[in-house]
Amino acid sequence: MSKKDIEAALARGVDILDKFLPLKSWLVFPVLYSACVWAVRRVFDYRERILAWQVWLDPEFVRTKPDGFILDFFASNEALRRAYADEVSRGDLRTLRAAFPALYTVVGLEDAFLKALFKPELDAADYRTIVVEFAARTARARDEIRPAADDPEFWKALFFVAAEAASLGLHLLKDEEVQDMIVGLLKGPASLGPSIPPEA
Amino acid sequence: MNARRSRAAALLLAVALSAACLTHLGRAKRYYAEGQDRARAFGTVSAVASWKKALDEATQACRRRPSAQSFTVKGLAEANLGRWAEAEASFLQAFAFGFREGESWASDSALTGLAASFEDRGLEAAALRIYALIADRSDFRPALMLAAERRTNLVLAQASGLAAAEKARSLAALTKSLDRLIDRDFACGLYHYLRAQVDGHTGDLKRAYEEAVMARELGLPSAKIGRDNDNQLVYCYIRLLDSLAPSEREALAAAQARWAAKWGWLDDRTPAWKKE
Numbered sequence: 001m002s003k004k005d006i007e008a009a010l011a012r013g014v015d016i017l018d019k020f021l022p023l024k025s026w027l028v029f030p031v032l033y034s035a036c037v038w039a040v041r042r043v044f045d046y047r048e049r050i051l052a053w054q055v056w057l058d059p060e061f062v063r064t065k066p067d068g069f070i071l072d073f074f075a076s077n078e079a080l081r082r083a084y085a086d087e088v089s090r091g092d093l094r095t096l097r098a099a100f101p102a103l104y105t106v107v108g109l110e111d112a113f114l115k116a117l118f119k120p121e122l123d124a125a126d127y128r129t130i131v132v133e134f135a136a137r138t139a140r141a142r143d144e145i146r147p148a149a150d151d152p153e154f155w156k157a158l159f160f161v162a163a164e165a166a167s168l169g170l171h172l173l174k175d176e177e178v179q180d181m182i183v184g185l186l187k188g189p190a191s192l193g194p195s196i197p198p199e200a
Numbered sequence: 201m202n203a204r205r206s207r208a209a210a211l212l213l214a215v216a217l218s219a220a221c222l223t224h225l226g227r228a229k230r231y232y233a234e235g236q237d238r239a240r241a242f243g244t245v246s247a248v249a250s251w252k253k254a255l256d257e258a259t260q261a262c263r264r265r266p267s268a269q270s271f272t273v274k275g276l277a278e279a280n281l282g283r284w285a286e287a288e289a290s291f292l293q294a295f296a297f298g299f300r301e302g303e304s305w306a307s308d309s310a311l312t313g314l315a316a317s318f319e320d321r322g323l324e325a326a327a328l329r330i331y332a333l334i335a336d337r338s339d340f341r342p343a344l345m346l347a348a349e350r351r352t353n354l355v356l357a358q359a360s361g362l363a364a365a366e367k368a369r370s371l372a373a374l375t376k377s378l379d380r381l382i383d384r385d386f387a388c389g390l391y392h393y394l395r396a397q398v399d400g401h402t403g404d405l406k407r408a409y410e411e412a413v414m415a416r417e418l419g420l421p422s423a424k425i426g427r428d429n430d431n432q433l434v435y436c437y438i439r440l441l442d443s444l445a446p447s448e449r450e451a452l453a454a455a456q457a458r459w460a461a462k463w464g465w466l467d468d469r470t471p472a473w474k475k476e
Contacts, residue, residue, distance in 0.1 A: 061422075061424050062393075062394065064356035068435075069400060111424075
């Protein structure tokens, strides 16, 4: 594996995605990063188990957690404990419970797309902004990605970029290294704009 | 000669139209299943794109050859896209057409989908009644799983606002219904996961830990649920270590170390998917 080869593959990916997401470059980072994560997990193998005849809704995870679980979630993560020190020490479950749904999905379940979508806040340990912005930013990301998502060529291009990076040994890098690599590329000449929504 | 030609043309047209309709429904199902598959693996954005394509195809199928199945698929896609009012209308249309013999999977899917759309529009009592009906009567595993999960979520959310005695009664009834599902289908990891979640609320952490281990071993329907189950398992394990007598503590730590090695965890409390 060569880090440079991976970086070159990702740079090509940034160029390609810029064509599909013009002026939406704040979405390039989460899309490309999560595609890399899926590719490493081989999710892009179009599996035979997709059934054409049986369709149904899928169950979700249980969202209502006991007080102890919520307290433990905030107390056992060092950065979260610092950010919510007052609430944790007072046992202010009303505030913690309100912040839990957004933070648990991003920090607790480590959703790759959401982690990338909130990278500036995660880097700055600004968890309260994640809570405030969560619903609006995720909804906006879904809306703005829709025109590109309707184009089959977009998914094909994304697949090839992520698969190439995965075949070069992407899985041997740490998550942060991959994220920094993509952020670095977006700040370079390939970028057409900021990597987060301008008003965020 | 002309009459023969136009009869043949009409026949060809009918065959072509019929094949096109079947193709729309078939494609709708395929796109929908693709979306489910991507959503299970955290591919939210690509899942949304697939559901949208499924909805477009199902809408065409409903227009050209309406059937209970086409409206069911349309409703399921709408439900996943969060268009609950439209989903409800589609499921009701599906029931208006009536399901044929051998379509009980579609009927149960539509009924569960209808309950989900009721729930998301604030009609929780009606949704709970349907989930209970599905859980008691359906033989279609995916509908049962969804009904069990939605019912558990609803009951837990409602119970959090109740007085202690009432909460205990509500959770005991929920536990009983989950146990019935486990008896019917012990190998379904989701039921054990749900039981572990309820045990977490009743404070039976030992049982919650065991059920979470069982759920992990039997497999769970999505990466997201799997991760939530891992978090629950670790939470129970750590709390139990703090509360058990030394001999029991050692036995638990040894058992957890064996499981962690089997699952490829970084240590006894760090699942492999957690970042370093």
